[in-house]
Amino acid sequence: MGETLGRLSIDELEEMSKNCRLDIVRMTHAARSGHPGGSLSAIDLIVGLYGSNFRFKTDDPSWADRDRFILSKGHASPAMYSILHQIGVIGKEDIMSFREIGSVCQGHVDMKWTDGVDFSAGSLGMGLSFGLGSALAATMDSSEREVWVMLGDGETQEGEVWEAAMSASFHQTGNLKAIIDRNGIQNDDFVNVQMEIGDIGSKFSAFGWATKEIDGHDMNEVVKAIDWAKSVNDQPVAIIANTVKGKGVSFMENNPDFHGKAPSDDELAIALEELM
Amino acid sequence: MSSPSIGGASRDGYGSALLRIADNPRVVVLEADLGKSTKSCLFRSQHPERTFSLGISEQNMMLVAAGLAEAGKIPFASTFAIFTERGFEQIRNGIARPGFAVHVCGSHGGIHTGSDGSSAQSIEDFAIYRSIPGMTVIHPSDDLAAEELTVQLQSLGGPSYMRTARNKTGRIYDSGTSKGLRIGKGSTLRNGNDAAIIACGVMVERALNAANSLSGEGVECTVIDMHTIKPLDEELLANVANRCGCIVTAEDHSIIGGLGGAVAEWSALNNPVPIEMVGVMDRFGESGSTEDLMREMGLNPEDIANSVKKCVRRRN
Numbered sequence: 126m127g128e129t130l131g132r133l134s135i136d137e138l139e140e141m142s143k144n145c146r147l148d149i150v151r152m153t154h155a156a157r158s159g160h161p162g163g164s165l166s167a168i169d170l171i172v173g174l175y176g177s178n179f180r181f182k183t184d185d186p187s188w189a190d191r192d193r194f195i196l197s198k199g200h201a202s203p204a205m206y207s208i209l210h211q212i213g214v215i216g217k218e219d220i221m222s223f224r225e226i227g228s229v230c231q232g233h234v235d236m237k238w239t240d241g242v243d244f245s246a247g248s249l250g251m252g253l254s255f256g257l258g259s260a261l262a263a264t265m266d267s268s269e270r271e272v273w274v275m276l277g278d279g280e281t282q283e284g285e286v287w288e289a290a291m292s293a294s295f296h297q298t299g300n301l302k303a304i305i306d307r308n309g310i311q312n313d314d315f316v317n318v319q320m321e322i323g324d325i326g327s328k329f330s331a332f333g334w335a336t337k338e339i340d341g342h343d344m345n346e347v348v349k350a351i352d353w354a355k356s357v358n359d360q361p362v363a364i365i366a367n368t369v370k371g372k373g374v375s376f377m378e379n380n381p382d383f384h385g386k387a388p389s390d391d392e393l394a395i396a397l398e399e400l401m
Numbered sequence: 402m403s404s405p406s407i408g409g410a411s412r413d414g415y416g417s418a419l420l421r422i423a424d425n426p427r428v429v430v431l432e433a434d435l436g437k438s439t440k441s442c443l444f445r446s447q448h449p450e451r452t453f454s455l456g457i458s459e460q461n462m463m464l465v466a467a468g469l470a471e472a473g474k475i476p477f478a479s480t481f482a483i484f485t486e487r488g489f490e491q492i493r494n495g496i497a498r499p500g501f502a503v504h505v506c507g508s509h510g511g512i513h514t515g516s517d518g519s520s521a522q523s524i525e526d527f528a529i530y531r532s533i534p535g536m537t538v539i540h541p542s543d544d545l546a547a548e549e550l551t552v553q554l555q556s557l558g559g560p561s562y563m564r565t566a567r568n569k570t571g572r573i574y575d576s577g578t579s580k581g582l583r584i585g586k587g588s589t590l591r592n593g594n595d596a597a598i599i600a601c602g603v604m605v606e607r608a609l610n611a612a613n614s615l616s617g618e619g620v621e622c623t624v625i626d627m628h629t630i631k632p633l634d635e636e637l638l639a640n641v642a643n644r645c646g647c648i649v650t651a652e653d654h655s656i657i658g659g660l661g662g663a664v665a666e667w668s669a670l671n672n673p674v675p676i677e678m679v680g681v682m683d684r685f686g687e688s689g690s691t692e693d694l695m696r697e698m699g700l701n702p703e704d705i706a707n708s709v710k711k712c713v714r715r716r717n
Binding site: 292 | 429451453454455456458460461462463464465466467468469470471472473474476490491494495498499500
């Protein structure tokens with residue numbers, strides 16, 4: 126195994142996304158809890174990232190010079206576990222024990238528990254700061270490794286995100302790349318009901334970041350945006366990905382109820398049929 | 402013990418220690434606009450390439466430190482003790498939970514800080530950080546102790562919180578005796594069988610003064626500098642509880658949850674003896690000179706001496 130999964134074709138990425146979506150609904154159904162909506166909105170972006178020459182050894186997930194993927198919106202853990210299963214880091218039995226006592230698949234992603242997880246998340250707003258520290262360390266080490274951080278859009282209501290945004294720009298961390306999963310829904314309701322955050326791209330631009338807005342479910346756009354982000358090395362980069370919460374499952378799409386609710390037996394059957 | 406010499410403040414020892422360990426290339430320093438106060442500025446002046454200014458953003462600083470630690474660096478992140486508390490959940494979830502060896506230093510702790518007033522006087526930091534699993538909590542008694550214990554932190558391998566004091570105090574140690582200090586091991590400064598005074602930080606000098614005056618009245622005290630509040634030196638506690646039969650704790654911290662709380666928890670579960678606590682009596686501070694405030698809050702040597710007498714009466 127080399128130091129990257131290589132560059133997968135659009136067809137391969139879309140097939141991997143489909144398989145991940147199936148596992149996301151299966152594992153949340155099995156656990157009778159979890160966060161399917163934000164996992165389904167994020168998964169195309171995560172798959173696109175890992176399939177675009179992400180530096181990573183599946184047989185050595187803690188390789189010190191790997192690229193980092195920091196899932197700051199740690200409740201989207203089913204998405205993380207689904208891709209780790211797809212690339213062979215964790216097994217089927219692991220993902221199907223999601224949220225059970227002793228399972229390597231904790232409710233929120235936790236690097237102490239799961240090979241291939243680069244951050245212990247669960248409390249929103251912390252991942253970008255952690256990514257900044259990781260990026261500063263990479264620069265100190267003269268390493269080419271990149272640090273990717275995925276945030277939720279509701280998560281940007283946390284003030285620490287903007288502390289991190291300001292300091293990343295000040296420290297000129299061109300190896301720090303953020304992806305904002307702009308699905309428009311947070312725990313209680315739509316973001317524009319809870320506290321609208323407006324034009325996130327303009328806000329990151331004002332903090333000194335290079336930004337690009339894309340359709341987070343169009344794999345061509347996803348891959349192009351990741352390539353573009355890799356090409357920017359003199360300032361931090363934010364990709365604002367417009368997504369649909371619950372993407373791929375009709376009754377979950379754009380439905381705040383499925384932020385943190387698992388599908389029932391009947392709903393699982395419908396979801397699997399729609400996703401197959 | 403001869404009368405102590407006036408040394409620096411314990412924060413000065415922290416600054417000196419950072420310079421001493423600077424030859425370890427993994428050591429990095431993080432600041433939140435208070436480097437001149439915490440004394441991390443000494444490291445910055447010599448090693449700006451390994452000093453990161455995060456501006457006035459303590460929450461961000463804690464997770465940046467975690468990110469550096471994940472990549473093998475040994476971060477020392479400092480601000481005022483009270484402002485570390487602003488990043489409490491970041492320390493809990495982002496540093497301690499994954500077990501990163503990030504060393505948080507809170508300077509200007511306690512009432513001793515003085516005239517800045519109650520907003521700056523952290524009197525709850527020991528209680529807060531002691532409750533986090535795996536966290537080492539330290540409060541040195543003078544600048545030499547702070548320097549020695551900070552040097553030892555670089556090989557601790559887990560998260561820590563150290564409180565340092567703003568103001569100068571009498572030296573407890575000299576350049577030789579301070580080398581004998583070890584994280585997790587209390588330091589016995591005086592032996593006596595009538596009572597044990599277990600103190601930390603700026604209260605250690607006051608405990609020695611109290612013990613000296615009590616000696617003139619025929620009461621002989623053991624005095625321990627319990628610079629490490631967690632993990633607590635239980636072996637030493639068992640020794641003095643058996644030998645003295647009563648314990649007085651002394652700390653520039655709330656009587657709830659700090660050194661006194663830790664000793665009382667240990668005693669209640671293992672070796673019940675009468676305990677008196679000298680500390681801040683569940684109230685906020687205020688502005689004033691250090692000496693006026695320490696008197697007002699009941700943190701003077703005579704307060705410790707009175708507690709010793711009360712504790713001895715309770716035992717008898």
